[in-house]
Amino acid sequence: MNQLQGAPWLVAHRSMLKPNQPMRISLLGNDYVLWQDSQGAINALSNACPHMGAMLSEGWCVEKPDGNSTVACPFHALEFDRAGCTLLPSSNKPTKSLLQPLELIIQGDFVWTYGGHEPKLSIPGIMNEIASEYEFIGVTGNRSIPTDILSLLLNMHDYNHQNGTHRELFEIEEVQVKQFIDEGLHSHAYLSQPRKQPTLRDILRNPGQLAMPQVLEAHLENFFPFMGLLHAENKLLSLKECHFYLPETEHQSRVFVLMYMKAHSPIAHLIKGNLLKLIDIVVEQDAKVLGKIYPDTEQRIKLNNEVGMDWVRRNFASFPAIAEPNLSRQWVA
Ligand code: FES
Numbered sequence: 001m002n003q004l005q006g007a008p009w010l011v012a013h014r015s016m017l018k019p020n021q022p023m024r025i026s027l028l029g030n031d032y033v034l035w036q037d038s039q040g041a042i043n044a045l046s047n048a049c050p051h052m053g054a055m056l057s058e059g060w061c062v063e064k065p066d067g068n069s070t071v072a073c074p075f076h077a078l079e080f081d082r083a084g085c086t087l088l089p090s091s092n093k094p095t096k097s098l099l100q101p102l103e104l105i106i107q108g109d110f111v112w113t114y115g116g117h118e119p120k121l122s123i124p125g126i127m128n129e130i131a132s133e134y135e136f137i138g139v140t141g142n143r144s145i146p147t148d149i150l151s152l153l154l155n156m157h158d159y160n161h162q163n164g165t166h167r168e169l170f171e172i173e174e175v176q177v178k179q180f181i182d183e184g185l186h187s188h189a190y191l192s193q194p195r196k197q198p199t200l201r202d203i204l205r206n207p208g209q210l211a212m213p214q215v216l217e218a219h220l221e222n223f224f225p226f227m228g229l230l231h232a233e234n235k236l237l238s239l240k241e242c243h244f245y246l247p248e249t250e251h252q253s254r255v256f257v258l259m260y261m262k263a264h265s266p267i268a269h270l271i272k273g274n275l276l277k278l279i280d281i282v283v284e285q286d287a288k289v290l291g292k293i294y295p296d297t298e299q300r301i302k303l304n305n306e307v308g309m310d311w312v313r314r315n316f317a318s319f320p321a322i323a324e325p326n327l328s329r330q331w332v333a
Pocket residue numbers: 049050051052053054073074075076077078
């Protein structure tokens with residue numbers, strides 16, 4: 001997988017890592033074991049044990065007197081420290097590193113990596129700003145989907161699929177792209193989406209609906225290829241819905257969403273759980289469609305409002321270079 005090398009990827013939020021609990025992540029065709037020790041240090045090594053190939057992520061952590069922990073292999077219990085060294089039963093001296101550590105960039109609760117590739121894009125500061133100003137609600141929609149990263153990104157920047165993929169959820173009647181600002185690998189889309197009002201039954205079934213007004217005004221801020229932010233404002237709350245995309249292998253991609261809010265009313269606190277559930281359903285619906293498309297189909301029909309997808313395709317083809325055309329022009333309101 002040489003496409004998209006050099007982009008930063010957010011592989012986890014700290015809350016996804018229970019202390020001393022190994023977790024597997026896949027990125028650009030490689031598997032790693034990720035773990036956080038009780039002091040909050042986060043480590044990552046290649047996941048294949050150098051003895052006989054067992055997945056270290058299936059093992060456990062062993063806490064040491066200094067608070068660091070090792071990861072123990074589930075097969076024969078060899079323990080590896082954060083540098084990938086182990087102690088063989090026959091000796092007291094640690095071996096040289098037998099497992100390549102994955103370089104991580106930890107910014108507060110955010111675990112970023114370039115997957116061992118030379119950085120071509122810098123990590124934007126916006127997540128740190130959001131984390132310092134907004135209340136963290138939680139992680140949701142964490143799913144590994146059997147689809148390639150381009151198909152995933154096209155879906156996530158497709159402003160027309162609400163009526164198909166998400167038809168029962170939002171009841172959106174129309175999508176208008178009011179403005180699209182193309183700044184190369186960064187862009188803004190301003191959408192206006194009139195929707196049918198939910199019935200009382202809908203609200204009882206999903207009180208998260210209360211947070212959704214008659215016209216969904218959405219401001220999407222896109223960071224190609226790794227992140228898409230939805231900035232939403234209403235009477236109850238200001239919401240930051242932060243989507244992260246990861247190419248796990250050529251045919252498998254992961255998405256997860258970090259939710260932040262600023263409450264303008266005490267009611268906002270009552271619907272936090274529902275908001276997480278709502279977004280989980282949204283991602284589930286996307287995953288269902290993405291698992292059922294033929295990715296190599298030639299597109300022979302073009303709809304309005306495909307500017308987000310045009311932006312994805314152009315950037316995917318030229319990454320990390322920024323190529324023309326500037327897609328803002330045709331969309332300035
Ligand atoms: S396979 Fe890991 S210790 Fe043997």
